[in-house]
Structures are given as C-alpha cells and as structure tokens.
Amino acid sequence: MGAQGEPARAGCGGAMIVWAAGGTGVPGKERVYLLRQLFGLLVPDMYASAIGYIDLDALAQSGVEVLIFDLDNTLVPWGSDDMDDEVLQWFRGARRRFRLGMVSNALTERVQYWGDRLGIPAVARAAKPRRGGYREILEQMGECPERVAVIGDQMFTDVVGGNRMGMITVLVVPLSRREFIGTRMVRCVERAVLRLLVGRGLTRRLDGSEGEVHG
Numbered sequence: 335m336g337a338q339g340e341p342a343r344a345g346c347g348g349a350m351i352v353w354a355a356g357g358t359g360v361p362g363k364e365r366v367y368l369l370r371q372l373f374g375l376l377v378p379d380m381y382a383s384a385i386g387y388i389d390l391d392a393l394a395q396s397g398v399e400v401l402i403f404d405l406d407n408t409l410v411p412w413g414s415d416d417m418d419d420e421v422l423q424w425f426r427g428a429r430r431r432f433r434l435g436m437v438s439n440a441l442t443e444r445v446q447y448w449g450d451r452l453g454i455p456a457v458a459r460a461a462k463p464r465r466g467g468y469r470e471i472l473e474q475m476g477e478c479p480e481r482v483a484v485i486g487d488q489m490f491t492d493v494v495g496g497n498r499m500g501m502i503t504v505l506v507v508p509l510s511r512r513e514f515i516g517t518r519m520v521r522c523v524e525r526a527v528l529r530l531l532v533g534r535g536l537t538r539r540l541d542g543s544e545g546e547v548h549g
C-alpha cells in the first residue's frame with residue numbers, strides 16, 4: 335500500500351487528542367483533568383458491557399464515521415471460528431452506517447480468514463499498542479484518524495494504541511474468559527482502573543444496560 339496510500343492521507347490534519355479536550359481552565363473539571371493526566375493513555379472515551387450493546391446512534395452523534403475492530407474477544411470469542419448471532423446482527427447494522435476495518439495482534443491466517451469472512455480490510459500481527467497496524471489500516475482505507483473509533487476489549491493494547499493515534503476509543507467487556515495467561519493477569523488491573531475511571535466520570539457508557547461494567 336506504501337506509496338499508493340500517501341495521496342489519500344495527504345489531507346489528514348493533526349490527530350485530535352479527544353480524551354484530553356476541555357481539560358484546561360474549566361472550574362470543577364481540574365480534578366478530572368488531573369486523573370486523566372495520571373492515567374493518560376489508559377482512559378477509553380467510552381465503554382460498553384458487550385459489543386452488541388454499543389449504541390450506533392451515539393457513535394454517529396460523536397462524529398464517528400469509521401470503526402476499527404479488534405478481533406479476539408471483541409468480535410468473536412478468543413480463538414473461535416464462530417460469531418454470535420447477536421454480534422453478527424449488530425455488525426450488519428454497523429456496516430450499513432460506518433466504514434469498517436480490523437487490526438489484530440493475532441496471526442495472519444486467522445485475521446485474514448475473519449477479514450475475508452466479514453468482508454472488511456484487516457491487518458494482522460499488529461503488535462498493539464504500537465501504532466503501525468493502525469497506520470496501515472488507515473492507509474488501506476484512505477482515512478484520517480479524526481473520525482475513527484477503535485473498539486476493543488483490552489486497555490493496554492486497544493485503548494492505549496487507539497489513544498496514541500488520537501482516535502476515539504471504546505472498551506468492551508471481553509466475549510470469553512478464555513485467553514492468554516498473561517492477559518488474564520492484566521485483567522485484574524484493567525478492572526480496577528476502569529472502576530475508578532467510571533466512578534470518577536472519566537469515561538462514558540455507550541449502552542443503556544446497568545450492572546457490572548467489566549469482566
């Protein structure tokens with residue numbers, strides 16, 4: 335895609351750091367601003383109790399036009415070759431309204447399989463939270479980061495990676511508890527951080543459901 339992608343991105347402005355916007359000089363907002371500085375890249379702009387519950391109207395109203403998905407435990411259970419009917423229905427609704435792409439840390443064969451099956455461009459072995467995979471998918475799609483939302487189940491890969499790109503970030507509860515042992519340990523930290531962020535009003539819920547926020 336290299337040189338081909340350049341003209342399409344030539345019009346991209348500087349990436350907007352959405353989560354930091356409005357944090358200066360507003361009375362009553364200083365405490366929130368300090369916490370955002372403290373947690374920085376870990377703060378998702380929005381969160382939802384499952385991908386199928388994400389309110390597409392709310393996303394569109396936030397100015398989002400492009401959705402970049404994580405694969406494992408976001409669109410499908412970890413390592414699975416099946417997609418839940420509910421998620422598939424939601425995905426079809428999303429496809430009618432947004433341009434879609436996928437960036438995954440999983441192996442090429444698996445990511446290509448799902449990209450082809452869903453009919454969306456996909457980048458594998460992205461090593462998120464590194465930005466290379468996101469840059470590659472934006473180049474393929476001819477998009478700028480400004481109107482893109484990253485949707486994923488991991489704070490330390492999807493949210494940090496999306497925030498580093500200046501894109502809107504949406505954290506979802508993982509579809510299954512089956513995953514790498516290292517990831518399972520990180521979940522404890524994620525849950526604690528998310529509870530704190532939600533309690534302080536630092537991230538906004540993107541679905542109408544109540545109850546446990548994460549995991």
Ligand SMILES: [Mg+2]
Binds near residue numbers: 404406407408487488
């Ligand atoms: Mg994942």
